[in-house]
Amino acid sequence: MSDTKTLIENRPPSVANLFVERVSATPDAEAFRYPVPPASGQGPDDWKSLSWGRTAERVYRIAAGLIGLGVQSEDRVALLCATRVEWILADLGVMCAGGATTTVYPSTNAEESAYILADSSSKVLIAEDATQLAKARERRAQLPALSHVVVIDPTGVEEDETDPDGWVLSLADLEERGARYLEENPEAVKERIDAIAADQLATLIYTSGTTGRPKGVRLPHDNWSYMAKAIAATGLVTKDDVQYLWLPLAHVFGKVLTSGHIELGHVTAVDGRVDKIIEHLPVVQPTYMAAVPRIFEKVYNGVAAKARAGGPAKYKIFQWAAEVAREYAKATQDNFRRTGKASVPFALRAKHKAADALVYSKLREAFGGRLRAAVSGSAALSPEIGYFFSGAGIHILEGYGLTESSAASFVNPGEAYRTGTVGKPLPGTEVRIADDREILLRGPGIMEGYHGLPEKTREVLEPDGWLHTGDIGELSADGYLRITDRKKDLIKTSAGKYIAPTEVEIQFKAICPFVSNIVVIGANRNFCTALIALDEPTLLGWAQDHGLAGKSYAETVAAPATVELIQGYVNRLNEGLQRWQTVKKFRLLPRDLDVEHGDLTPSLKLKRPAVEREFTHLIEEMYAGARES
Structure with a gap:
C-alpha cells in the first residue's frame, strides 16, 4: 500500500x-x-x-x-x-x-x-x-x-x-x-x-x-x-x-x-x-479490452440466435450451457469471497467441462483466444449476462466513473471481482454515500469544473472537493459499490412508490434474447409500461421460421406473433418484480433506438426524455382510459 x-x-x-x-x-x-x-x-x-x-x-x-x-x-x-x-x-x-x-x-x-x-x-x-x-x-x-x-x-x-x-x-x-x-x-x-x-x-x-x-x-x-x-x-x-x-x-x-x-x-x-470488431479480434488476439454493455449484450444475443438457428437440439444445449456458466460463475465468485479460492463442487466442475467443449471454447476463440479480462463501463451490465460470460471464461470487470471524474473511479479487482458491482475505488479516490443514497466522489481525478459555467459547477462540486455524481448506489461492508440508478431517472408512481427503471430494464435484457433497448415509463402514472426495441438480426432470424420470412423489421414487430413472443418474456420479467414494479403494458418500437435519431448519446447511454418525446403517441395509447393500479 x-x-x-x-x-x-x-x-x-x-x-x-x-x-x-x-x-x-x-x-x-x-x-x-x-x-x-x-x-x-x-x-x-x-x-x-x-x-x-x-x-x-x-x-x-x-x-x-x-x-x-x-x-x-x-x-x-x-x-x-x-x-x-x-x-x-x-x-x-x-x-x-x-x-x-x-x-x-x-x-x-x-x-x-x-x-x-x-x-x-x-x-x-x-x-x-x-x-x-x-x-x-x-x-x-x-x-x-x-x-x-x-x-x-x-x-x-x-x-x-x-x-x-x-x-x-x-x-x-x-x-x-x-x-x-x-x-x-x-x-x-x-x-x-x-x-x-x-x-x-x-x-x-x-x-x-x-x-x-x-x-x-x-x-x-x-x-x-x-x-x-x-x-x-x-x-x-x-x-x-x-x-x-x-x-x-x-x-x-x-x-x-x-x-x-x-x-x-x-x-x-x-x-x-x-x-x-468481430473480424479483427482473432487477428489482434487481445489480452484485454474495454467495452460498453451493449457490445456484450449483442454478442450474447448473437450466440443465442445462432444456436436457435441450428435447431431445437442445438438451442437446448446452448440454454443448458448458459445456465451452467451462470451457476459456475456464481459458485466461484461466492467461494472466492469466503475462502480466497475459486473452487466449485466436483459435479458442477464436470458439467462445466462438458459445456466448455461444446460452447465456451468457441466463444473464447471468437474473442481471439487470449482475452484475460474485459472492462465494462459507461452503463449498467445485466448481472445475468455478466455471469454467463464469467462462467464461459471471459471475465468482465465492471467499472464506474464519469466524465467529471476522468472516467475511472471504480473497477473490479481482478480475481476478486464481483459481477453486479463496479468494484472498489481506484487508489487515491474517496467515496461517500449521502443520506439520499447519492454517490459522492473526491480525489485527484475530479474535474476542475464546467467550462464557463460556475453556477453549474457549484451545483455538483462542493467547496471541499466532493463531487455529486447524480447516481444512486450502495457500498458493501468491504467496499464494493453497486449502482442502482440515476438519481434523476428514479420513477415515483402516482401511488407514491419509487421504482428504479434501470434495474427493471437490465433484468429484462437478461431474460429476453431479442431485446435491443427498453425504456420503462411510469413517473406520476398509476402503473408502469415499457417501450421495447428489438435486435433486428436476431428478430429477423426468428421470423424466418415463424411465417414472417421476407418481412421488414417494422412489419415483423407489428405482427401479432412477435407481440405474443415478447409478451411471454414480459410475463417472466413480472414474476420476479414487486407488484408496483411490474410492466402492465408495452409497445414494440418500429425501429431500434440509435445515436442518429438522438435516442442514445454517442457513448450509447439512453436519452429518456428524447425517446419519450418521440414516442409520446405510443405512451399515451398505453395509458388511455387506464384505471389499473
Whole structure:
C-alpha cells in the first residue's frame, strides 16, 4: 500500500512527461498497431506497427507544427475524428505543445460541432476527413477563433475559394511544418513539456448529455497523470498486455485508456470501426479490452440466435450451457469471497467441462483466444449476462466513473471481482454515500469544473472537493459499490412508490434474447409500461421460421406473433418484480433506438426524455382510459 501511495503521490505533472519517460525507457518496443485497408478495397486489412520511438517522432512534429501555428499554453485544439491511431498522435501532440484538446464525436452534427468549437474557443481543429471539414466550413461564420483546420485524411478535400489563405492543411503538411520548426528550434517541444503545470488545462470534454446543451468538463493535466498511475497501481494491466482499443476517444472512457497505456507501455491495437470488431479480434488476439454493455449484450444475443438457428437440439444445449456458466460463475465468485479460492463442487466442475467443449471454447476463440479480462463501463451490465460470460471464461470487470471524474473511479479487482458491482475505488479516490443514497466522489481525478459555467459547477462540486455524481448506489461492508440508478431517472408512481427503471430494464435484457433497448415509463402514472426495441438480426432470424420470412423489421414487430413472443418474456420479467414494479403494458418500437435519431448519446447511454418525446403517441395509447393500479 505504501508503494502504491508513493507511486501516485510522486506522479509527474502531466501525461506529456510520462510520454517522454516511456519513450526514453522503451524506444524500440511496439506501441501501436493500426489497420491499413487493402488498396483494392477487398480482403482483410493489413496491420502496421509503430514503436514508441517512431510515435515520439510524429508526436513531436505535430506538437511543433501546432506551436508554429501559434498554439500557446492552454489554447484549445479540437479533435473531430473517429478512433484511429492519428487521434492519439494528435492528442499527444496537443498536450506536448502545452495546448488543451477539445474532443468532438464524429457523429456530432454541424450545429452542435460549431457550438462546441465556439464555446471552447478552439483555435485549431483537427478533422478526420472531408466530411468533418465540411461541418467547420458550413459554420465558419460562427467560429471567429478558429484559425486553422488540419485534415488527417485529405482524400476528397476540394479547395474552397471562400476559405482564408492557409486555413486548411493536411496532417502531413502540419508534420512537415513541425519538422522544419524543430530544425530551427530543437528545444521547442521539450521546453513546452517542461513548462506544463499540474493544474493546467489538458482536456475539455463535452458531456454528450441526456438533456440540454452539452457542458464542457475541464480536466487538468494532473487528472490524467493520476489516472495513469492509479490504473498501473491496480495491477489489472501489465506491460505484456495487448489492448484492442475501439471505444470512442472523444469519450472519457476511451481517453483514459490512453493514459494507462503510456504509463505501462504495452501494445495497443487501435481501430474504432465497430463493424470490424468481430473480424479483427482473432487477428489482434487481445489480452484485454474495454467495452460498453451493449457490445456484450449483442454478442450474447448473437450466440443465442445462432444456436436457435441450428435447431431445437442445438438451442437446448446452448440454454443448458448458459445456465451452467451462470451457476459456475456464481459458485466461484461466492467461494472466492469466503475462502480466497475459486473452487466449485466436483459435479458442477464436470458439467462445466462438458459445456466448455461444446460452447465456451468457441466463444473464447471468437474473442481471439487470449482475452484475460474485459472492462465494462459507461452503463449498467445485466448481472445475468455478466455471469454467463464469467462462467464461459471471459471475465468482465465492471467499472464506474464519469466524465467529471476522468472516467475511472471504480473497477473490479481482478480475481476478486464481483459481477453486479463496479468494484472498489481506484487508489487515491474517496467515496461517500449521502443520506439520499447519492454517490459522492473526491480525489485527484475530479474535474476542475464546467467550462464557463460556475453556477453549474457549484451545483455538483462542493467547496471541499466532493463531487455529486447524480447516481444512486450502495457500498458493501468491504467496499464494493453497486449502482442502482440515476438519481434523476428514479420513477415515483402516482401511488407514491419509487421504482428504479434501470434495474427493471437490465433484468429484462437478461431474460429476453431479442431485446435491443427498453425504456420503462411510469413517473406520476398509476402503473408502469415499457417501450421495447428489438435486435433486428436476431428478430429477423426468428421470423424466418415463424411465417414472417421476407418481412421488414417494422412489419415483423407489428405482427401479432412477435407481440405474443415478447409478451411471454414480459410475463417472466413480472414474476420476479414487486407488484408496483411490474410492466402492465408495452409497445414494440418500429425501429431500434440509435445515436442518429438522438435516442442514445454517442457513448450509447439512453436519452429518456428524447425517446419519450418521440414516442409520446405510443405512451399515451398505453395509458388511455387506464384505471389499473
